[in-house]
Amino acid sequence: MRIYGFGEYGDAQVQEHLDRPDPVPGPGQLLVEMTAAGVNPADIKVRSGLRKDNVEVVFPMAMGREAAGVVQSVGAGVVGFVPGQRVFGQTVSGTGGLAELVLLDAASSAVVPDGVEDAQATCIPVSVGTAHDALDQLELVPGETLLVTGAGGGVGTATCQLARLRGLRVVALASAAKAELVASLGATHVESGDGWPERVRAIAPEGVAAVFDLVGAPVLADALTLVTDPARVISIATPAAAKEAGGSGVERRRTTEVFAHLAGLIAAGDLSPVVSATYPFEQAADAVAAVETGHAAGKVVVVRAPRLVVHRRSDHQRMPWRNGGGITSEVTRSPADGEDFDWRVSFAEVDAGGPFSSFAGVDRIIVVVDGPGFALSVDGVEHALRLHEPFTFSGDSDTTAEIGGPTVDLNVMTRRGRCAATMEVVHLVDGEPVSLPAEADLLVAVLDGTVSLSSAGETVSAERLDVVAASAASLILAGAGTVAVIGLSVR
Template sequence: MPNSYVYTAAGGPEVEAFADLPRPTPGEGELLVAVRAAGVNPADWKLRGGFRIPGMSTTYPMVFGLEVAGTVVEVGPGVDGFAVGDDVFGNPSTGGYAEFTLLPAAAAARRPAALSFTDAAALPVAGGTAYDGLAQLALPPGATLLVTGVGGGVGVAVAQLARHGGLRVLGTASEAKREFVGSLGVVHVAYGPGTVERLRAAAPDGVDAVYDLVGGAALEEAAELLADRSKLITAADRVAAAKLGGAGVERDRSGRVYTELARLAVDGVLDPRVSATYPLSQAGAALRAVEDGHAQGKIVIEVAP
């Protein structure tokens, strides 16, 4: 059976394929990890479409997946603090939809025994983006935060961490996600015609900050509620946010942050809300579930039992 799910060029689902790739060799500061689980994110299909993270390789085929959990099977030179047999999670450098991947030690954390591989694999992107963005906003307890697209993986993490920090949270999402959003302790505001009016009704005094996860018109509408545009951040479109006076989320992607996220998960503060899992053989279906925009919470590929 092929050991990886890849994209062979920039494009749509037609460029996706299974591949049997050589097992990678860890270099300086890297861990070779046998993958147990890999998180699925909107960035996966955006990268397939041609979007690139600065410094990212463009050599095809490229393995999907920006977050994994698994077990260290080999340690590269210059690595301290990790050993063969350690269970870890973090951001891989060679893709997560695979049986083996390389994980920079600086972007890895140990998986606590009380945290499943599936939940650990759902933390680095959504949980990390949420954590970093809230640290960037630095809101005091009692402040009101609006989250656009609160029903997805990042939004779920933002909502939980914000509520834990004493914030009042409003969130936009489809009407179908009303009950789910309410279960997060978030005031649900439905998308569609009249969204701005509904937001103003829910927050007549405006909001103290906006955490945007959608971009486009949703970002522009949310900005209207802010008196201080420096409190507008986005994980969707930093160019548009800058034009509105805001900024993109500045990511940390360090083992320090991931260790803290694991602690919050074990303590019951942060539940990644994994709504569905798929085997690696159904990686395409897992990606479609996220790309179609209807997933609630996180989707995870379970690579190995």
Template sequence: MTMKAFVFTQYGGTENQEIQDLPTPEPGPSEVRIAVRAAGVNPVDWKVREGHLSEVMPLDLPSVLGNEAAGVVEAVGRDVEGFAVGDEVFGNTAPTSGGFAEQALLTAGATAHKPAGLPFTTAAVLPVAAATAYDGLEQLGLEAGATLLVNGIGGGVGVAAAQIARDRDLTVVGTASEDKRELVESLGAILVPYGDGVADRVREILPDGVDGILDLVGGDALRAVAGLSRDPSRIVSAGDPATAEEVGGALVARARTAAVLDAVVALVAQGKLDPHVTEVFPLDDAAAALQSVEAGHSRGKVVVEIA
């Protein structure tokens, strides 16, 4: 059997990606195979294609793109428990698989059941961005009433973090571009524009600084706000471990467990978390979906949908 998939054939730019027919994968130990209904698109997808992670995550090429997906279970690995053919699920793709395809392998330990009635397009965007936000907030361990700065609040992780933090009764300030103001304020957060003097602008709102920082930008943008945290150990970064360590913080420790996915999807089901799916593309237009994320113009989550 074969399937249609969106792959990259060598590391580099968009000229190296295309739709191909590939053999349908068989689930190995601790894996389930799903008929994909939707797959989330994330910045890590184009970074993988460009080779930024090739040393830590070597891949056999061609490789299917996409790190998260939702669909219907079609086969389970020999040691997998808790999933059966026909189950509607969502989760992280297995290391050898990708979500931009008609069929995909998910890691069973990082897969959860999708609540009935929840759209596949919503479930598909939870395992990467929303789960990263959840992990980061768990790591910070802030108590109700505390103040949180989300550095780069306008992206998928930041949008989820603001809502999860709001549910935990945290006061949230977020840095983003001015054109994200309406979005940020709709999340119950206070926007502070990026750029020179950003730390001073935060102190105008919170003169004593903040109790914790969730950084989603890294580099000089993190250095610019790190001094706002009263406790440097309460700084976590989702993508820049070197700078986080430099300022006294740490990288977000990703759990990648079904328990985290269950917690996140429960917030969605309760109406407390909206991942803001704003663009949906068919598989044949996966290149356009990835370009939307790569260009940084999307104001919410982008999804590839498979009919």
């Protein structure tokens, strides 16, 4: 796999893309194909060696401490997470998020709800989570005034929104360039720079009930003159200075419960992480540079499209894809702990005579064939199968079916539960590309011809009896031939 990281402490010159072995999840860990990863000011401090006393680094290590993506596999003892799920969370100690494959701590991860983008979800572990924990720690009541210094960044913009949901009045110290942004989040903007304490006093003559400092000294020193109780001062920029004055740092609670709650707020439309810029994984250096200026508004996120993987006809062994399937005579995904579904994919060339496969206890079967002479028997009743036309039937725990024929048989079976399967057949004419906006994990099976598939700038070629595993992203098909597009999703 590729990572964007560093092999020694230093400035931006030590950062680079590196090839590293694919990681293997240990107990309590998730292996995730990264689709989004946040970049935070603290990541630069880690790279520079300023956090070496409290952040484990294993050289060479990817930068970043939070990521979102799709689960590939889980380590021993993990419950509640299964391959194919969209998740987000905190990276395992000694590893980073700017990598094609990342290790997440299952205890500090959660499922991405429907309606939430991965780029939004990856903002939760560091920025949004920090804001949430600080507000809980301050124990303010509706109507009280909170001063947030450095309010235009990732943590600050999240704090403004979460504080508003709690009925607090927020005074947001930020540059003039970010005035419109913080005001749109329900805060009262105060321009940073010389004389800012007087500007705060003009709008809050009684002082403020609490301070959440995201800048550090000397801004923190001025902020302390505005608060009525120094014990209600929290700083993540210079926590030692806050403690000396009677305040504290933030006590983080990086749990599945907390992260799921915050993701729920996003799904409900009550919270919208401010993502000011996204950079493709290949331009991770530019993302880090944007954060290192210290002037980025909201959050900077690195994104990547999961890889297109071609499974060739000559591959006889099981070939993994996002949900664990591939081209074998029969591939089964069985329920794991916490699941209530099962599915099976079959794609093979078969000889005449005898049934190719038999199924029992399935609620839905979708079949498409490429060649004459196929027979489908459901509970002893014969059904006609037309060339390249998907045939679907539903059953129950007592349903049995047999499919047989002389050439190619492609089918998808799902047991009762939350797994949804769809299929469509696309006929390609050379020179006329077809776009497929995917809402699920995809298998694109080439029934005949030669086809190219493109997604997020990556293009692969597949021929008859090849299968391409794709992720939830738009695909462009081109070439000449017939393909079956199977969509599998967990509901």
